[in-house]
Amino acid sequence: MKKYNNTDMKMYKLLLLCFFVPTLAFGQKWKLVWSDEFNYKGKPNEKFWSFEKGFARNEELQWYQDKNAYCKKGVLVIEARREKVLNPEYKKGDTNWKTSREYAEYTSSSIKTEGKKEFLYGRVEVRARISTACGSWPAIWTLGKDKEWPSSGEVDLMEFYRINNVPSILANAAWGTNVRWKAKWDGSNKPLSHFTEKDADWASKFHIWRMDWDKDFIRLYLDDELLNEVDLSKTINADGSNAFHQPQYLLLNLAIGRNGGDPSQTKFPLTYEIDYVRIYQQK
Structure with a gap:
């Protein structure tokens, strides 16, 4: 009997998703419109x-660079490393946090679909x-x-960091x-x-973070547990526009320091693994 590896199984599951329209929460039917399986x-x-x-952003410690994100064995790996990198924007005596540091002491990656894959309403799943x-x-x-942050709207399907030194999972929206x-x-x-x-x-397992988004609500889930429900009748910017009635793009990143806590005693590298990203629209 042939043995199937993780990549084979992911492709099989994706084919099922494509050929059989899933009927998900509340009897709604969804169609897979885009995914990256990282195969x-x-x-x-x-x-x-x-x-x-x-x-x-956020006066974080890491220097973002391309080589800390790579795909292997069917997953995207974002790897944070303790390594010194010269800051080419360094200005001696400057007070701006981006230019006052001669070196970064950590590296990582942040990737985004801006200008390439944007979506208005639907379901986002990230394992x-x-x-x-x-x-x-x-x-x-x-x-x-569109618009400058925060009027652009921000949705945090998942953040992990420390609140009053307590490790926490967050699910937020901002406008x-x-x-x-x-x-x-x-926030939640x-x-x-x-x-x-x-x-x-x-902490050693994969989990599914999900956003269900329509013109009235954004609902954020972790392994089908509802973490936050955002009423979009209240997400009105100062100019009268609604932050969440426009297309959004996706970001995946691993920051170091600041809200994440002091990394000085932590063993590196740290890894953040993404099995897939899937976007559905209602059929």
Whole structure:
């Protein structure tokens, strides 16, 4: 009898998804409109993904670079490393956090579908295994294609970091206010212990994060447990527009430090593995 590897099984499941329209929650029928199963070797498919570069946001410690994201054995691996990288934007005596550091002490990757794969409403599923080590800040999130943040709208399908030093899983949405770069948040968080008390091996396993999005609500799930429900009648920007009535694009990244905690005593490398990303639309 032929033995099938993980990639073979993923392709078989994807074919089933394509040929049999799934009837999912509330009797709705969904059609798979795009996916990346990562069943190839090397960098993420450039038709779908581009890379962020350098220092990005939140005064995090990592330097984003291409070589920390790669596909093998049917998964995308984003790897954070403790390694020193010269900052070409360094300016001696500068106070800006992006230019005041001569070196980055950590590297990682952040990829996004901006300008390549954007979607309005539907279901997003991401199966992933995250790092829960101190200093780790993995995320699955979306941003709107138009307007400046936060009026563009942000959805955090998943963030893992420490709140008052308690490891936590977050599911959030943000939109604009009348103050530039100040967001209004609808956030939800659960301590990691909420999940590990049910399954002591939770952190070593893959899990499915999901967003169901229509014109009225965004609902965020982890392994079918509802974590947050966002009422879109309330997500109105200061200019009267609705942040979540426009297409969004997807980001996957592994940040280090800041909300993730102090990584100085953590053993590196850290890995964040994504088995697949799938987007459905209602049929």
